[in-house]
Amino acid sequence: MLYYSRWKTLIIWLIVVVSVLFAVPNLFTKDQLDRFPSFLPKDKVTLGLDLQGGSYIMLKLERGDIVKDRLETVVGDVRTALRDKSIRYTGLAGNGQTVQVRISDTTQLQAAKDALNDLTAPVSVGGLTGGTVQEVSLDDAGDGLLRLNLTDDGINYRVSSALTQSIEVVRRRVDELGTTEPVIQRQGEDRIIVQVPGLQDPQRLKALLNQTAKLTFHMVDSSMPVQEAISGRPPAGSEVLYSTDEPAVPYLIQKRTLVSGENLTDAQATFNQQNNEPVVTFRFDSQGAQRFAQITTQNVGKPFAIVLDNQVISAPVIREPIVGGSGQISGNFSVQGANDLAVLLRAGALPATLTIVQERTVGPGLGQDSINAGMNASIIGAIAVVVFMLLFYGGFGVMANIALVANVIMIFAVLSIIGSTLTLPGIAGIVLTMGMAVDSNVLVFERIREEVKSGRSLVQAIEIGFNKAFATIVDANLTTLIAAAVLFFLGSGPVRGFSVTLAVGIITTVFTAFTMTRWLVATWYRWRRPKHLPKGIRTGIFDAQNIRFMGIRRYIFTGAAILSVASLVGFTTVGLNLGIDFKGGSIMELKARQGDADIRDIRERLTTLNLGDVQAQGFGDPASVLVRVQAQDGGDGAQQSAIAKVRGELEDNYDFRRVEVVGPVVSGELTRSATIGVAVALLAILVYIWFRFEWQFAVGAIIATLHDVILTLGLFVALGIEFNLTSIAAILTIIGYSLNDTVVVYDRMRENLRRYRKMPLDVVIDTSINQTLSRTVLTSSTTLLALLALYLFGGEVIASFTLAMLFGVFVGTFSSIYIAAPVLIAFKLRPESFADDKDDAPAGANKAQV
Missing domain, CATH: 3.30.1360 (Gyrase A; domain 2)
Incomplete structure (x- = not known):
């Protein structure tokens, strides 16, 4: 019965109150939170780089x-x-x-x-x-x-040891920048991820991370002129190195290292008292000081070289023994250059070169714009969903909206507790969750309406409605959860953030829909003792429908097959407009410092840089432009050189609001992981549906899902939309949503197959689709409203993502009716498969039918 004990009520609202306490800090600044009492939670959801600016850099140990x-x-x-x-x-x-x-x-x-x-x-x-x-x-x-x-x-x-040492060196270098909450972690066998939110000067970070800072001291070989060594062959044990001057000066250097930077204990930037030029002073430890004193004593009057990363910083003559264990490095430094060299020397030398293989940099201005766009889209989407539910379900709509607000609060609470990072796709996940969360309430409300129509009393209808809807809700959401899990384990960066948000949203949705909404409905009934359902314009719209969907299945199925084949032909001939995630290269979002962007001038200026295929196009407002540079033949290092050339050419006139670089190695790995991700998701869902239903249902669900994926790929081909990592996230979410809808229809079919065993299969299918039609239309409408708000107001960065999602919701709804259902007829599903006496309970029994 609709009875909740006091302890159950207490637990439900305790969870809500605790969620509010953990979510509230997100409304305050750090300074305001510092003034909170110590016993209150103060953790906030960490904003991703795309929301607050900063840099994400993946380094590869060579x-x-x-x-x-x-x-x-x-x-x-x-x-x-x-x-x-x-x-x-x-x-x-x-x-x-x-x-x-x-x-x-x-x-x-x-x-x-x-x-x-x-x-x-x-x-x-x-x-x-x-x-x-x-x-x-x-x-x-x-x-x-x-x-x-x-x-x-x-x-x-050695590689593993070097990577461990490199992580510590990188950490010390980043800490020297004075940034807040940097993330430095190992990935795989030879990668380091560096994520620095809120960084104002990402170029400086790259410069610091990209140098090995291997400082060594060598004697200059005077046994032959350096030009003779260049044109001939240098003596054994010596090599020619060049200085950092312009033009570079060659030196013949003995390879044997006299003292290395490992013996340095300190390095500071200061000014030379004689000429007031920036220099770097250094101090050795006792071992280094002793060795340095010995060498300078033995080589008075001879030149020695100070070498940093195989470049000669300076080559002074030893005038007298240096016994104090300290000295200075001069080399026409700027103040910033001297500071950075001191940072590198203090942090220690990297044991090997770290190459930037992936970079995502977002300026703080664009981050704030993304926050504003995401918040506006979320608010508009939420208002649209709330109004929709109020109009269609009246009092039940009020309860659904209360549960929806609690759902969003719980999402932020969980994200705060687990320390998750909220990205722009993560906001998309919350907006999508708002649309899909309504589905669970719609399922319950529609079940209650059906039971009332069949002659049940309102209290019986409510109890039976919740019981019958529960298994459907679990089945439908678990399929989406599987897709989210695959995204998390195989995705990276923003895609992983989206998967976390989506997964958390699914879990909180099941809780609020079945526990909180049920408590609200039960409380409403006990207080009001109503005789009828709450009024809303939904009443009667889809009642008494008997549409013969299967009557035209052959024509619809044929048309869908033609569209699918056309999509596959376009996919194999024209191909996808692959983004840099899958083919490597660079993408930069620029904004003119004054007036509108001159796209023609940008193209002409970049063409002279000999970077291969360079594209420039308008992006959002007239002052913004998107520049794409193809993957460079020289590998990851050449990618960084290309970015540096573009910056040098355009940074006087344009702000670099966003920079993304993906090297060829990473792009190949992303391609493989994306392909594996989709395959694993489909396989996992196939196994789950096969376990929960019959094999015909599993095959039908997979065929319907493949239909949705193929048509979505056809949309990308037809419109030339860039296909990137967020597109994979969209496809996997479409898979989850499509299966959500398909499972709801399949659940009703299975129930009717148990009830009407002698009814022709096509009639059973039509009956089931008609019975779930109201839920299908209403859920699709709320989800489309939320996504439409995100598409119109969420900004250009996720426009292609939300467009794919909008299309996916439409084709997913279509395939659950006209693809998944006819497959059951084609594979000759028999009602006898469900002939089980234990499922023949009377229609009014309080047992949870699925």
């Missing part, structure tokens, strides 16, 4: 650098080991992962092996589990030739 360094180290170790034992050798060289040396006197071969055995000894990998790894293996190739091979396990160990 494995080749690790291999190169190890190869040089092993070559040096071999040279030292053989010389210490007075063993003569020739042809010492390294290539790939192999070092080879030929022992001149074969009688010394065994002695050479013994001398090199130390290099092949296993090294401890440390950690709680301990263990060792062999980094070098020794092979005798015959005729005095020995080969030392760098093992893959050893390289992997």
Whole structure:
């Protein structure tokens, strides 16, 4: 019966109150929250970069650098080991992962092996589990030739160690910028994600992260003129390096490192007291100071070079021994350049180069615009849904709206508690949830109306309506939850934020629809003791309908097949307009500093940069323009160079409001993960529906879903809409929504198949569709209202996303009637499949039928 004990009522409203407490901090600034009592929650939903500005950068550790360094180290170790034992050798060289040396006197071969055995000894990998790894293996190739091979396990160990060290170095560098709440984390075997919200100067961050900051001190080789070394061959153990001057000055430098930056304890930017130029002072630790004093004492009058990342910063002559353990670096620095070099030296050197393989940078101005657009769209969508429910369901609509408000509050509370990041697609997820949350209430209300029409008393109709709707609500929402879960595990960045918001929204929707709405209805009934349902214009609109949907199924199915084939032909011939997520490249949103953007001038200026295919088009208002640059042939480094060239050409006249860069490696990975994501989602949903229904239902649901996906791809092809990661999110959400609708219809079909076992299948299907038609139309309408608000007022950035969603809601509703249902007839579904005595309970029983 409609009875709630006090403890159940208390729990329901306690959850609501706690949700309010955790959601309220999002309405206040950080300064205001600091004045709150300490016992109140103060955590807020973290705004994504697209809402508050900042930078997201994915760095890739260059494995080749690790291999190169190890190869040089092993070559040096071999040279030292053989010389210490007075063993003569020739042809010492390294290539790939192999070092080879030929022992001149074969009688010394065994002695050479013994001398090199130390290099092949296993090294401890440390950690709680301990263990060792062999980094070098020794092979005798015959005729005095020995080969030392760098093992893959050893390289992997070095890469893992270097990545761990790099994360700490990156963290120290970012912390030196004074930013708030940066996120620095490992991803995979060789990637680092750096996310810095609210950063005003992303270019400076990139400059700091992209330098290895490997500071070393070397003697200048004076044994031959540098020009002779350039035109000929430099002496063994020396190399030619160039200075940072313009034009660059060459130096012949000894490769042997005298002192490295690892011995630095401090570095500060200051001014030279003699000429007031910016310089960087440094101080060594005791070991470095002792070594530096020894070297400068032995080489008075000789030049030595200060080298940073294989470039000579300066090459002064040692006038006198430097015994204090400190010195200074000068090199025509700007104030900013001296500060940044000091930051790099204090943070420490990266063990290998970190290449930017993916970048998403949003200016703070665009972030605020996105917040405004998202809030406006959310408010308009919410008002539209609220008014719609009030008009169609009257008093029940009031209860549904109360539950809807509680639902949104709970979403923000959960996001605050788990520390989730809210992105612009995340706002889209909330708006979509508002539209879909109404579906659960509509299912309940329509069930109650049906029971009243069949002659039940109102109290019986309410009880039976909730019971019958519950399983349908769970089935329908679980399919969408599966799609959200796949998005979370296979997505990244904004897509993952969207999946979290959608998943949280599904869970809170089930709670508010079945628990809170039920409590509201029960309380209303006990207080008012009504004899009739609340009045609304919904009453009677879809009653007594007997549309023969299956009568024209062959024509509709044929038309849908033709459209699907046309979409596939367009997909395979014309192809999708792939965004940078899938083909690599760069995209920049610019805004003119004064007046309107001159798109023709931008095209002409960028054409001269020889960057390949460059596109410029209007974007939103007349002052904004979107620039796309194709993926560069030189790899990830060339991508960054292309961005730098575009900035240098246009930044005097335009603000760079948004920059996205995806390298070819990442784009290939995203393509694979997106394809796998869609396949996994379909497979998981197929298994679930097969488990909950018969196999014909599972096949019908998948065919209907494939129809929706194919037609949505056809829309992208026909309109030339850019297909990117958010498009994958849209497709997976369409899959969830389409299956939601299909499962609702299938649930009613299964119920009727149990009830009317001798009725022809096409009649059962028509009856079921007509019975759920009101729910289908009303739910689609509320969802379309919410998405339409998002499309019209949510901004250009997610316009293609919401357009795909709007189209998906339409085709999803269509396919649940004209694709999913006819498949059951084609596969000859039999009512006998549901002949189970335990399902033959009377229609009025209080058992939860599904």
